[in-house]
Amino acid sequence: MTETGTPPPWADAIAAKADMPAETVEEVLARHRIRPSPVPGQPRRMTIESIAFAGTKDEARGGQPFAFTWNGLGPGLWAVAAPANFAGKSTVFEVAKSLLRGRLSVQPDVADWLASAELLFRVDDTRYRVAVAFEKRVPSGTLELLKDDETHIQLGGFSSEPEFEQTMGGLMMDRLSLARLSAWRQGSEDSPGRAAPHDWPMLSEALFIGTELRALIGDVVVDGLPARLLQMFVGLPWVSTLFEARTALKQVEEEIARKRRRREAVDARRKIRADAVRGELAAAKARLDAVIGSGDLRRRLVETEGELAGASDQLRRIRAAQREAEAALDQAQAEHDEDLRQHQDFLEAKAAHAVFGRLRPTCCPRCESAIPRERQRRERESLECSVCGTNVGKRDADNDVAERDLAARVEASGKALATARGDAKAIAERLAETEAEVLRLDATLAGLTGDLKGSAEARWTAEADVSRLEGRLEEILADEPETSDGPALELDRRILKACEEVTNDLVKAHRDELLKAISERLAELARRFGMKGVSSARLNGQAQLSLTKGSTETNFSRSTKGERMRLKVATVIAMLQVGEVAGVGRHPGVLFVDSPAGAEEIIQEDVDELLDGLASLEETMPWFQVFVATTKVDAVADRVRPDHARIADGEVLW
Amino acid sequence: MLNRTTSPHQKAFRLLFLLLAGGVPPDGADAAEAEAVFVGEKRMQAFDFWIRYPDYLADELLNLFGQSRDAALLDQAAAIVQDREPDLRRYPMVRFRYGAYERMDDAVAILEYRGLVKVRMRDMGHYGETDFLIRPGTRELADRAIAEHPVLRWYADRAALVNRVAGGQSGDALKERQYRRIEYARTPLNRTIPGIADTVVARLRDLLDGHNGGSR
Numbered sequence: 103m104t105e106t107g108t109p110p111p112w113a114d115a116i117a118a119k120a121d122m123p124a125e126t127v128e129e130v131l132a133r134h135r136i137r138p139s140p141v142p143g144q145p146r147r148m149t150i151e152s153i154a155f156a157g158t159k160d161e162a163r164g165g166q167p168f169a170f171t172w173n174g175l176g177p178g179l180w181a182v183a184a185p186a187n188f189a190g191k192s193t194v195f196e197v198a199k200s201l202l203r204g205r206l207s208v209q210p211d212v213a214d215w216l217a218s219a220e221l222l223f224r225v226d227d228t229r230y231r232v233a234v235a236f237e238k239r240v241p242s243g244t245l246e247l248l249k250d251d252e253t254h255i256q257l258g259g260f261s262s263e264p265e266f267e268q269t270m271g272g273l274m275m276d277r278l279s280l281a282r283l284s285a286w287r288q289g290s291e292d293s294p295g296r297a298a299p300h301d302w303p304m305l306s307e308a309l310f311i312g313t314e315l316r317a318l319i320g321d322v323v324v325d326g327l328p329a330r331l332l333q334m335f336v337g338l339p340w341v342s343t344l345f346e347a348r349t350a351l352k353q354v355e356e357e358i359a360r361k362r363r364r365r366e367a368v369d370a371r372r373k374i375r376a377d378a379v380r381g382e383l384a385a386a387k388a389r390l391d392a393v394i395g396s397g398d399l400r401r402r403l404v405e406t407e408g409e410l411a412g413a414s415d416q417l418r419r420i421r422a423a424q425r426e427a428e429a430a431l432d433q434a435q436a437e438h439d440e441d442l443r444q445h446q447d448f449l450e451a452k453a454a455h456a457v458f459g460r461l462r463p464t465c466c467p468r469c470e471s472a473i474p475r476e477r478q479r480r481e482r483e484s485l486e487c488s489v490c491g492t493n494v495g496k497r498d499a500d501n502d503v504a505e506r507d508l509a510a511r512v513e514a515s516g517k518a519l520a521t522a523r524g525d526a527k528a529i530a531e532r533l534a535e536t537e538a539e540v541l542r543l544d545a546t547l548a549g550l551t552g553d554l555k556g557s558a559e560a561r562w563t564a565e566a567d568v569s570r571l572e573g574r575l576e577e578i579l580a581d582e583p584e585t586s587d588g589p590a591l592e593l594d595r596r597i598l599k600a601c602e603e604v605t606n607d608l609v610k611a612h613r614d615e616l617l618k619a620i621s622e623r624l625a626e627l628a629r630r631f632g633m634k635g636v637s638s639a640r641l642n643g644q645a646q647l648s649l650t651k652g653s654t655e656t657n658f659s660r661s662t663k664g665e666r667m668r669l670k671v672a673t674v675i676a677m678l679q680v681g682e683v684a685g686v687g688r689h690p691g692v693l694f695v696d697s698p699a700g701a702e703e704i705i706q707e708d709v710d711e712l713l714d715g716l717a718s719l720e721e722t723m724p725w726f727q728v729f730v731a732t733t734k735v736d737a738v739a740d741r742v743r744p745d746h747a748r749i750a751d752g753e754v755l756w
Numbered sequence: 757m758l759n760r761t762t763s764p765h766q767k768a769f770r771l772l773f774l775l776l777a778g779g780v781p782p783d784g785a786d787a788a789e790a791e792a793v794f795v796g797e798k799r800m801q802a803f804d805f806w807i808r809y810p811d812y813l814a815d816e817l818l819n820l821f822g823q824s825r826d827a828a829l830l831d832q833a834a835a836i837v838q839d840r841e842p843d844l845r846r847y848p849m850v851r852f853r854y855g856a857y858e859r860m861d862d863a864v865a866i867l868e869y870r871g872l873v874k875v876r877m878r879d880m881g882h883y884g885e886t887d888f889l890i891r892p893g894t895r896e897l898a899d900r901a902i903a904e905h906p907v908l909r910w911y912a913d914r915a916a917l918v919n920r921v922a923g924g925q926s927g928d929a930l931k932e933r934q935y936r937r938i939e940y941a942r943t944p945l946n947r948t949i950p951g952i953a954d955t956v957v958a959r960l961r962d963l964l965d966g967h968n969g970g971s972r
Contacts, residue, residue: 439840439843439844442844443844447763447766450763450766450908451766453901454763454766454768454769454905454908455765457769457904457905457908458769458870461870461871461872461897
């Protein structure tokens with residue numbers, strides 16, 4: 103979210119680091135709900151108002167019922183003191199802790215005795231009551247909101263351990279605005295990681311300093327917990343933003359990884375399909391190459407067509423020649439026939455003439471008169487026709503010439519006829535040859551055409567296959583899955599990384615400052631609590647404490663139990679004070695310090711100093727409520743207001 | 757071949773053999789001056805047509821074969837065709853109203869002049885019939901002529917064949933037979949009668965195939 107007016111420097115710094123325009127950065131941050139938190143936010147203040155519990159001791163301890171009530175609690179230093187160790191001081195704190203946490207954690211025997219417990223507390227201006235009944239340690243009860251007019255609203259009911267924890271956890275995380283401190287839980291393929299809101303039992307450790315002394319802050323040693331608990335006390339600015347940024351970044355990186363894994367799977371599958379198609383395509387191309395040899399076929403086809411055309415032309419010419427030859431033959435025949443007839447007629451005529459010429463005429467054909475002998479004689483001698491007187495001799499001479507002439511003509515035309523016959527025969531033979539050739543070429547052409555068609559069909563099929571498979575391959579390769587998200591996600595990742603880095607720098611800067619101040623104060627308090635040798639302390643972001651005692655470098659773990667007790671208290675107080683002064687205090691404002699003198703290592707003076715130190719908090723932090731349980735009754739009597747102390751009469755408190 | 761020049765002596769010779777081939781022994785009155793008689797000018801014209809158109813003669817031979825199934829007739833028709841007689845031995849005639857006709861006056865005159873034949877008119881009432889008396893010795897002379905001039909032999913043989921084809925029928929009957937064929941050939945009036953060689957060849961081929969149960 104941006105503020106109105108000039109863009110905040112934080113967003114600018116991110117934009118600069120990510121090398122992105124400011125509008126893009128703001129959009130991404132808003133989308134991932136990363137809000138700037140330069141100020142840690144108003145802390146919620148809690149105040150316990152009353153603690154009560156009751157039960158029945160077991161037979162071994164007397165079997166008597168017991169009850170404890172402490173009302174009218176408020177801010178300030180409160181103490182519970184009993185000289186002996188097993189007077190039940192811790193139980194008071196443990197019950198309070200149990201009710202606050204929603205988880206029963208009292209000593210085992212007390213747990214069996216406990217029948218009921220009730221806690222009244224206030225968060226800011228709202229009062230709450232949690233009342234629980236225990237049946238063999240199983241809690242059942244209610245959480246109510248108490249209004250000013252004494253009416254109450256039930257906020258939740260529970261009848262089992264998980265329900266109890268959920269009820270209290272839900273209330274605390276919400277009312278104390280602790281959701282933004284929750285950690286990122288690593289996710290899996292099916293359920294991505296998410297922020298876990300059920301951290302109240304852990305975070306509530308910041309309210310208790312108990313007899314467990316292994317951790318500097320809180321009672322439980324869990325990885326990363328001290329750092330977060332530190333943030334419970336000292337609300338560093340930008341920390342929640344840092345968490346939000348880290349959360350969002352992890353989400354995005356997981357998403358990117360998931361998408362990449364998915365894409366790789368899809369790509370792998372796609373590659374398999376593409377390779378299969380490539381295989382088919384190669385086979386189809388091989389088939390096509392085999393078929394393309396039809397080029398040779400085509401060439402032969404064209405050649406044959408040419409030959410056929412030539413032969414057909416020749417056929418036409420020969421047929422025309424044949425027609426001419428046959429016409430010439432007819433002509434020659436006709437001419438020869440004519441010559442034959444003429445010659446024959448001539449010979450016949452000559453013979454007939456000879457036959458009739460020898461016959462002596464007897465009578466006139468016209469009148470049948472007899473021909474006189476004189477005429478007959480004249481005809482024989484002078485060759486004058488006895489009928490008409492024409493000289494017939496000359497005709498005979500002419501006839502000889504004519505006969506020879508006709509004979510010659512018969513021979514000549516006979517020869518011509520023979521030649522014409524020969525020509526016609528030759529042409530007929532050539533025609534037959536050429537017709538056979540044409541038929542042969544025709545058949546060859548038909549065969550080649552058939553072959554070409556067949557190969558053409560095979561070729562079309564192969565070409566169709568190739569083109570279909572190429573198209574299929576293109577389709578497969580072009581099938582890009584969900585790339586649209588990729589760049590957007592990458593952009594987000596870049597910006598969120600920059601945001602994390604920028605915010606981390608801010609956090610670090612502030613924290614280093616604060617830690618320095620805390621460390622100095624801590625050292626002071628440690629000296630006040632009896633650890634005179636501590637010349638300096640260094641508290642780091644992971645809540646690890648190192649000390650310089652005189653000239654020795656040491657740390658929290660290497661200190662004695664008694665020292666550790668004092669250092670824990672000193673750390674808490676230092677954090678609270680510095681936080682208050684710096685304006686970054688976030689602690690809810692309730693602290694239970696159990697038996698600082700429970701261990702023999704703590705001596706009277708130390709307890710006095712502790713109590714003084716805790717009392718001094720009232721001045722600077724009037725809202726602060728701290729409970730102390732100790733065996734040092736005197737110290738309590740001296741340092742704590744009487745109406746703030748519960749001192750055991752005799753041995754036990756209850 | 758529309759015009760074929762046949763000399764008058766040729767024609768006369770042809771006529772002589774026709775008369776000789778178609779002549780019959782004379783009856784009482786004619787026996788004194790003739791050794792044979794050819795009866796009727798019409799008959800003579802009919803004989804003349806058949807000797808002058810070998811393809812029509814061959815056609816008649818095939819008709820006769822159809823009736824008698826005498827193979828000799830078939831062979832004769834085949835020979836006429838094979839010897840190319842329709843081309844070489846056709847002596848064209850003009851078609852008149854009643855069929856083929858040509859004046860034979862010159863040929864007759866030559867025969868009469870040489871004392872071989874005498875024309876005799878027979879009175880039939882309102883018309884006259886012409887007969888041809890063949891003088892004694894004419895046959896002998898004709899035989900001698902053929903012996904000396906073998907080139908003339910064909911006429912003798914052919915005339916004999918024509919006589920056989922005529923089968924003793926009268927001139928009218930023969931004209932009738934010929935007229936049908938000429939009419940079928942659709943010869944226009946006053947035009948030269950055309951040949952029917954192609955038809956005869958085709959008919960011959962069919963008959964030869966049928967007769968021999970296959971191709972010859």
